[in-house]
Amino acid sequence: MSNPNNDELEMEDAGSAQAKPEGQAAPAEAAPAGEAPAGGDGADEWEAMLAKGEDAEGGAAERVLNQDEIDNLLGFEAGGAGAQDRTGIHAIVNSALVSYERLPLLEIVFDRLVRLMTTSLRNFTSDNVEVSLDNISSVRFGDYLNSIPLPAILAVFRAEELDNYGLLTVDSSLIYSIVDVLLGGRRGTAAMRVEGRPYTTIERTLVQRMLEVVLNDLKVAFEPVSQVQFLLDRVEINPRFAAIARPANAAVLVKLRVDMEDRGGRLELLLPYATLEPIREFLLQMFMGEKFGRDTIWEGHLATELWRTNVDIEAVLDELPMTLSEVMNLEVGQTVLLNVGPDARIELRCGGVGLLNGRMGRVGHQVSVRVENTIKSRRIPAQVQ
Numbered sequence: 437m438s439n440p441n442n443d444e445l446e447m448e449d450a451g452s453a454q455a456k457p458e459g460q461a462a463p464a465e466a467a468p469a470g471e472a473p474a475g476g477d478g479a480d481e482w483e484a485m486l487a488k489g490e491d492a493e494g495g496a497a498e499r500v501l502n503q504d505e506i507d508n509l510l511g512f513e514a515g516g517a518g519a520q521d522r523t524g525i526h527a528i529v530n531s532a533l534v535s536y537e538r539l540p541l542l543e544i545v546f547d548r549l550v551r552l553m554t555t556s557l558r559n560f561t562s563d564n565v566e567v568s569l570d571n572i573s574s575v576r577f578g579d580y581l582n583s584i585p586l587p588a589i590l591a592v593f594r595a596e597e598l599d600n601y602g603l604l605t606v607d608s609s610l611i612y613s614i615v616d617v618l619l620g621g622r623r624g625t626a627a628m629r630v631e632g633r634p635y636t637t638i639e640r641t642l643v644q645r646m647l648e649v650v651l652n653d654l655k656v657a658f659e660p661v662s663q664v665q666f667l668l669d670r671v672e673i674n675p676r677f678a679a680i681a682r683p684a685n686a687a688v689l690v691k692l693r694v695d696m697e698d699r700g701g702r703l704e705l706l707l708p709y710a711t712l713e714p715i716r717e718f719l720l721q722m723f724m725g726e727k728f729g730r731d732t733i734w735e736g737h738l739a740t741e742l743w744r745t746n747v748d749i750e751a752v753l754d755e756l757p758m759t760l761s762e763v764m765n766l767e768v769g770q771t772v773l774l775n776v777g778p779d780a781r782i783e784l785r786c787g788g789v790g791l792l793n794g795r796m797g798r799v800g801h802q803v804s805v806r807v808e809n810t811i812k813s814r815r816i817p818a819q820v821q
Contacts (some may be wrong), residue, residue, distance in 0.1 A: 539688075539712065543572060544655050546690050548596045549603040552653040553692070560649050563696050570691040570702075580706060581675045589635065589671060590678040591647045596665040600711035601680040603678025604647055610694055610701025614646055615639050617696055634673065644671055648705070662715045681708045688712070750785045751805050753796070783811070 460734060509737070550569050557565040584590070591604040636641075651666040658664045672678045680688065690705040712719060754774040766772075782805050784792040794805040 461709050540576050541719045541721050550658040554648050563617050566695045568693045573689050575689045577681045577685045577687050584675050591671050592669045593666050594669045598711050598714050603706040606702040607702045613699035618642050661718045747786050752783045
């Protein structure tokens with residue numbers, strides 16, 4: 437007879453042998469730590485053991501970031517130097533920039549510029565031109581110069597009254613489109629772009645004429661804020677020669693889109709904050725014409741009512757200085773002598789202020805004064821009369 441206890445032990449040993457993974461060595465034959473087990477497929481067994489050991493420790497394997505997550509962390513998202521919603525390191529670096537929203541009137545000025553440019557460029561090109569405002573942002577001047585796609589034409593202009601400079605950038609698409617339109621290119625075909633060569637004198641001259649039209653519209657757009665004359669200073673091809681501010685200086689970047697049916701391109705306007713500083717107080721207004729509480733309608737109503745106001749006019753025959761004791765001793769029926777004759781000049785006063793001079797007379801049963809001339813406003817000290 438077999439011992440029941442021995443049968444149970446044999447069943448447990450068989451169950452534990454079945455529970456072991458296939459190909460796993462017995463505890464007595466296990467390889468030392470750090471060495472691969474012996475056998476033909478030892479490398480595969482060793483990798484399987486390491487994977488199971490990491491899973492047993494709680495799955496602490498490090499997660500590798502993909503390229504999109506790295507770009508989001510560093511702030512290198514699509515949108516270029518003028519992207520508004522920055523994240524990551526770029527948001528920290530550019531946190532000191534002044535947002536254009538602190539100068540709310542700038543947006544109104546640039547909206548006015550878009551309407552003016554639409555009309556003026558239609559007259560300039562004799563074509564259907566549509567100008568749209570893409571966005572307004574704050575950038576560092578050095579970052580903007582590095583982000584300009586070449587080839588391009590950079591126009592440096594001077595703001596005379598503000599005693600500083602600004603920058604206009606015309607991309608190659610708009611350059612070839614303007615040249616094609618002004619030289620009679622056929623409609624319905626995109627402007628032909630010739631890469632790998634500098635712009636010719638004719639192309640630069642035509643673009644310069646367009647830039648003068650834009651600067652004149654910019655002058656008209658700023659007129660409600662301040663009288664500023666924008667004059668074209670020079671036209672450059674290399675961004676290094678168009679440096680009008682230090683690389684770390686903040687500037688306002690305005691991106692405009694010019695469409696001429698199936699042709700067009702981008703026009704970018706950059707104004708350093710140093711250029712806008714002299715008119716900063718005006719740009720802080722919420723709307724054009726704001727006077728911080730001044731109401732012209734109320735002023736006109738007040739002026740109208742003032743002209744209708746009744747005032748008392750005093751005709752002063754003469755003034756006699758007297759002491760207080762003499763005034764207290766005056767009695768009824770006593771005569772006060774005046775040192776003037778019937779033809780003496782009389783002064784007319786209102787509220788103690790001398791207004792007119794005249795002579796006394798009589799009209800019917802009433803004493804009257806004929807006005808001869810006006811006198812300068814002067815305050816008359818109060819005296820006992």
